[in-house]
Structures are given as structure tokens and as C-alpha cells.
Amino acid sequence: MVYLMMWEKNAQEFEELCIKGIYMISNLALLSLIFALFVYFASNYLFYDIWVQLPFIKSFYISKNILGFCLSIKIVISIIEIIYYHWKEPKILCDKLYKLLSSLIVLAFFYQVIYVICGAILIICDDIELMEFKLEIKLKNYSKYQSELKVKSLDKPAGPARPEDLSSLALQGDDKSLNHHFYKDYPKIVKAKGKYLYTDKGRGIFDACSGAAVASIGYGNQDVIDAMHKKNMSGTHYLASSFWKDNDVLELQKNLADSTDGLLNKVYLTGSGSDATEAAIKLACQYYYDQDSETQRKYIISRDHSYHGNTLGALSISEFPSRQAPYKGILMSNVEYVSSCYPYRQQLDGESDEDFVAKKADEFEKKNTRNRAKKSNGLHRRAC
Structure with a gap:
């Protein structure tokens, strides 16, 4: 770039190249934004039961990567065309490849600038959204427990519950379960698919813990649902092993034993x-x-x-x-x-x-x- 600006003629060409680069990258950013809006609305509203609900930031990154991939393919095709049509004219070939390389350098620079700016804006928006969500949760729980439990933290250490706490908790909402922490507000899950859980407020949560570290086949596994439906329709979803045999149970036990390459020959379910x-x-x-x-x-x-x-x-x-x-x-x-x-x-x-x-x-x-x-x-x- 420094070399190009040393000469007036090349400086003019470089200026035109920069203008065209900004124009092209701006169009690419606009297309990414439009495509991201389509992905966001499609995943959250059009195909709710099929697609994973994606946040807008994730949708933007996906669209940016797809369009960037398409641009890369276009560049590769352009290089192949230049070589194919001018391989017998080395001077013209070198000149065109030189101009293409200069264009790519300028394009890459403005590409990074545009998407650094976009990424910073998205991060700021995400942080603001996260802060608002945390503030909403804190205010909600503070107002809920201020008069009854007088706790200052949602993560109060577990310990012996006081009688006055239990008596006030008896009046709290519809959660009557002793499995839940007395002082914590739990999201209510109404739907799950694959790796994602969905709350009653429509929020999608990526379950990186796999439940209690054992939900390795994912949620809503269709093979499991079909097998359970077939078994329930047979009416033999439970048989006391003290009295009866069951073909499905026998097949499962055989498969488990065979999977050990003969190391085990008996199974207790x-x-x-x-x-x-x-x-x-x-x-x-x-x-x-x-x-x-x-x-x-x-x-x-x-x-x-x-x-x-x-x-x-x-x-x-x-x-x-x-x-x-x-x-x-x-x-x-x-x-x-x-x-x-x-x-x-x-x-x-x-x-x-x-x-x-x-x-x-x-x-x-x-x-x-x-x-x-x-x-x-x-x-x-x-x-x-």
C-alpha cells in the first residue's frame, strides 16, 4: 500500500480501489444483516418445532460466515478464470493477479474494520441485554423474598431451614417440591429439543451440562420416543421380573452382554x-x-x-x-x-x-x- 501511494497515478487507483472496497464490504455487511434477520425470524417463529431457536447475534454470525464463504468461492473462481484465459500471456497474467491481490488486501482490511465495528455493537447490545436480564431477576427475587425470608442473595448457602422460613415458603407460588433450593428462583422449562431447553418465556438455553451429566442422547430423541410409544401401546411397559419374561428386556440384556465381547454374560437392570x-x-x-x-x-x-x-x-x-x-x-x-x-x-x-x-x-x-x-x-x- 505504501508503494502504491508513492506515485500519483497509483495513488488515484488506490483511492478508487478503497472506495470500491468500502462499497462492496458495506453491501456485504448489509446482506449479512438482512440474512441474519431472516435466520432469526425463521428459527424463532416460522419453524418453532423444527429449528433450534437462535439469538440474533448467533444468526448474524452464521449469515456472516455463509456470505464470507460465498465470497471466498467467488475469489477462487476469479483466480482460476484469470489463469485459464491468460496463462499464455505471462505479463498480462501477472498484471491481473497483481491487481487482484491488491484488491484482496484492501478488501480484507475493510472487511475486518466493518465486522470489528459490528461485533463491538453486538457485544455491547448483548451485555446490555444480559445486565437487564440479571437486574430483572434480582428485582423479582428481592421483592419476592424481602418480607418473608429477608435474604440478600439468591445463592444463600444451604443449611438447616428455620421454621419461620418453612411457614412462609408454604405460601410461595406453586412449587411444592423439596428437590428445589428454598432460596433460588428456577426457570420453568416447557419444551426441549436436542441440546436446547426452552422456558415458559420463550428463552432458549443451551444445556452444556447434559442434565445431571447423563442426558447424552439429547432431548426429544425421536428414536427413544418411538420406542416408548411402541412399548406403551403393547400394554407391557411394566412386568414384574419375579413372575414374567419380556422379549424387549431379554433383547436389551443380550445386547448389553454381547457388547462386552464375552467379558460379561449376565445383566441386572x-x-x-x-x-x-x-x-x-x-x-x-x-x-x-x-x-x-x-x-x-x-x-x-x-x-x-x-x-x-x-x-x-x-x-x-x-x-x-x-x-x-x-x-x-x-x-x-x-x-x-x-x-x-x-x-x-x-x-x-x-x-x-x-x-x-x-x-x-x-x-x-x-x-x-x-x-x-x-x-x-x-x-x-x-x-x-
Whole structure:
């Protein structure tokens, strides 16, 4: 650019090039805005049940990228045409490629300027919208709880509820669930599709947590809906396994067992992770009880910082102090812990994977040895 401005003639050409570049990029920005409006209204109003509801900023970025991609294709086609028609005339070919390159440099500069300005405006608008939303929530909750609970924060730490709090909460809205935090205002979800949840106010929320970290197949999965509908229509959505067999259950169990490449040949189905943990504890105990009804094999080894479920048995073998604290007196006492297996934080510099695994295995074996010693001492005291 500096070279071009050193000469009066080239300076005039450069000025014309800049004007044309501004004109072209402005048109591109206007087209992006128009296309973004179309995407926004289409996703939010025209195809509500099919499309994901997109905010305007996301719609703008999508339209900008699509038009930018189309512009890139056009440039590539132009380069191919220049080479195709002038490859026998090197001087003309170089001159045209030089002019095209100069145009692209100017175009790229104004492209960045325009979209930096647009991006800044959108960010400011987004921040204003977010601030208004937060202020609305704060005002709403402040007025709701000011006289009854006298709390200053929506995120008041959980703790023993006071009787006066509970009596006033009994009059609050339509939420009668003990699953919900007493001091927090929850969005009400009325629809879900794929990765998005939708509130009763029409707000779309991207669920990056996958529910409780387990909704990995997404919401509104049509295959699941069809399978549930088919099963319900058969009238056999529940059969007591103590009395009956069910073809669908048998097929599921077979598929699960086969997926382990022969490592497992039996399956026990439960309704949740907590149920599965309880069933595993009972299965291990019953296995040794059936061999010896006086067995002393009763110790369970778990890992530090583990979480295995919400029931008392599952909570007992979960090393989760903050959740265990209210129930310490009724949790199982025959549980011991070994350190978690966390190479990212625990593996020493220069320590190989084999050495790290051996160290963990040694820790586990020492815990087993200690438990066997406890068992032997118990048998000795009983014999005496």
C-alpha cells in the first residue's frame, strides 16, 4: 500500500480501489444483516418445532460466515478464470493477479474494520441485554423474598431451614417440591429439543451440562420416543421380573452382554445409578453369604472424592463429606477409602504410567491386607 501511494497515478487507483472496497464490504455487511434477520425470524417463529431457536447475534454470525464463504468461492473462481484465459500471456497474467491481490488486501482490511465495528455493537447490545436480564431477576427475587425470608442473595448457602422460613415458603407460588433450593428462583422449562431447553418465556438455553451429566442422547430423541410409544401401546411397559419374561428386556440384556465381547454374560437392570450401586453391594454380600452364612467379608473399599448415588448405601461408599455430613450417624461404617486415580494431578514428573498404576495397586493391596487382619482379629475374639 505504501508503494502504491508513492506515485500519483497509483495513488488515484488506490483511492478508487478503497472506495470500491468500502462499497462492496458495506453491501456485504448489509446482506449479512438482512440474512441474519431472516435466520432469526425463521428459527424463532416460522419453524418453532423444527429449528433450534437462535439469538440474533448467533444468526448474524452464521449469515456472516455463509456470505464470507460465498465470497471466498467467488475469489477462487476469479483466480482460476484469470489463469485459464491468460496463462499464455505471462505479463498480462501477472498484471491481473497483481491487481487482484491488491484488491484482496484492501478488501480484507475493510472487511475486518466493518465486522470489528459490528461485533463491538453486538457485544455491547448483548451485555446490555444480559445486565437487564440479571437486574430483572434480582428485582423479582428481592421483592419476592424481602418480607418473608429477608435474604440478600439468591445463592444463600444451604443449611438447616428455620421454621419461620418453612411457614412462609408454604405460601410461595406453586412449587411444592423439596428437590428445589428454598432460596433460588428456577426457570420453568416447557419444551426441549436436542441440546436446547426452552422456558415458559420463550428463552432458549443451551444445556452444556447434559442434565445431571447423563442426558447424552439429547432431548426429544425421536428414536427413544418411538420406542416408548411402541412399548406403551403393547400394554407391557411394566412386568414384574419375579413372575414374567419380556422379549424387549431379554433383547436389551443380550445386547448389553454381547457388547462386552464375552467379558460379561449376565445383566441386572435397575432404574438408576443409585439402584445399581445398592444392587452391586447386595450382590457381593450375597455371593459370600451363600458360601458361608457366617462370613466376615463385609468391608467395602471405595475411592476418595467418589460419588455413587443418593441412597444411604450409595452415599455410605461415596467419599463426599459435604453430602454425608447430615447422615453420619446412620451411614455404613464398614467402608474404607483409597486415593482416587487422577494422573493429571497425582502422577509425578518422570513417573511412567506403569509405575503410577503399580503404586495405586500397592495402595489397594495394603488396604486389603489391613482388612484381612481386622477379619482375623474378629474371628479370634469370637473364638475366645
